[in-house]
Amino acid sequence: MIGLAQLLRQYQPDLRSQCPMEDRHHWALQNIIDCHSSACGEMVFQCKDCRQDQHAYHSCGHRSCPSCQHQANNLWLDRQRQKLLPVEYYMVTFTLPSQLRGFVWHHQRWAYQALFKCAVETLMSFGHRDKQLQGDLGLTGVLHTHSRRLEFHPHVHFIVPNGGLSKDKHRWQQKHGKYLFNGRALAKVFRAKFIDTMKQHGFSVPNTTPKQWVVQCQHVGKGDAALTYLARYLYRGVINEQNILKHENGQITFRYKESNTKQWMTITEPAVQFLWRVLQHVLPKGFRRTRDYGFLHGNAHKTLKRLQLILRVKLPEQTTAQRKKTERLCPCCGHPMRVIPFVKVRQTSRLRTIN
Structure with a gap:
């Protein structure tokens, strides 16, 4: 290897x-x-x-080193598994358009913070207005700055359980079927919030910024698989060293899995270009890549316990911790x-x- x-x-x-x-x-x-x-x-x-x-x-x-931090990954995953509820889960992904990536690169700390803030406000507003939910959601958000090809591609994933605690604090309210929110409607509100936040802080919005942004909202089953996927990139960097296939004559060949076909593809490029492709994703010092909101926030421990009692949750053992x-x-x-x-x-x- x-x-x-x-x-x-x-x-x-x-x-x-x-x-x-x-x-x-x-x-x-x-x-x-x-x-x-x-x-x-x-x-x-x-x-x-x-x-x-x-x-x-x-x-x-x-946290960007692929040779350590394995324990930190497992500890985070164990903590999240202690919060799992026996309901359906969704993954909602908010992506900034390519026209804003230059701005984000030069204002990373501010832009990532704004990305979290606007995405959370969008999801919470939809949860409050929904007739079946009418309350705060529980959110676990993880920031990713890379695409599968390791290009600069800032986006944030949210794992969202289907439902929340009723206003009288005695019932679990959830939506029926395997549908949470409309992705296009989420994208429209998210775009308006992010652009408004940019203007409020004195940043100019590029004229090329598209009218249509992308927000994906997909059903992911019981949530454990989605959390395991997100845990891969919390620590240990953005590439698994097993995916670095060849080093010859100053050229590096690495592989990645194409998102649509799920087939393995390879890229060969100069070593310095490859190494910068990896290092460019180092986050600003002290910036938290993962955050919890709503009844999954650390300060909402009592609310989560109430939900677990209502839903008769049997917690998994904390093997790693x-x-x-x-x-x-x-x-x-x-x-x-x-x-x-x-x-x-x-x-x-x-x-x-x-x-």
């Missing part, structure tokens, strides 16, 4: 000089290169009986090993390497 760290280490001079990298891209690049190396710090295990030593290097912990750490055994005698003091690399010394 061709590792992303290996490629970044080889092509980092060209990448730094040829691509419009900001501090967050430099920091992600250095973290991925340093992951599981002495640059991230070292832990030493020692056997109590035969005094055998073993050395282990820390992971970088960066409650898993105990496995003891490291000595390869010589098989007895447990203990951790002895180790030195952690100072962040300032790592920062100097990327400046």
Whole structure:
């Protein structure tokens, strides 16, 4: 398997000089290169009986690194599974048109925040006006900035359970059948809200901005499969290293699954172009990619518990969150090993390497 760290280490001079990298891209690049190396710090295990030593290097912990953060993915998925209800679920996807992608690229923090805000307001307004629902929805939103080809394509997915708590707090109200909202109607309201938000903050709207935007609203069954899909890209970056197929003569070949045909396709391009295709999706520092709203918000814990009682929910076991750490055994005698003091690399010394 061709590792992303290996490629970044080889092509980092060209990448730094040829691509419009900001501090967050430099920091992600250095973290991925340093992951599981002495640059991230070292832990030493020692056997109590035969005094055998073993050395282990820390992971970088960066959310764009494909070599770590697996535990973080599983923990998020476990938390979301604790909120699942025995009802039908929908995935609603709000996509910004290509004519606004240049604006979004140069104002990412603001634009992503506005994307979440306008999409949530749109869904909540539809939930309040719907005659069968008439209340707040529960939403779990995840921001994606990439297409399947790893191009810059900002959009946000929402997992939405079909229904909500009645105004008297005693009944679950839901829509019948496998239809939630009309995608075109959602897109019309979302477009108006986003453009109005841009104007309120002094941004000009490009004349080429289309009248018709795209919002997809599709039935996804019981929700677990959709959450598992979204969890793949929360951490560990936008590409699975198994999809990097070939590295020859400065060219990289990677594969992706085409959205319409579901067939695997390949792209071959210069290594620097491929690496920037991956690194461009590093989010602004501290920006939260996933957010919960309505009765799924962290502050609505009591409301969610009430719903789970009404619907007689049997919660799944939290296998990942409650898993105990496995003891490291000595390869010589098989007895447990203990951790002895180790030195952690100072962040300032790592920062100097990327400046």
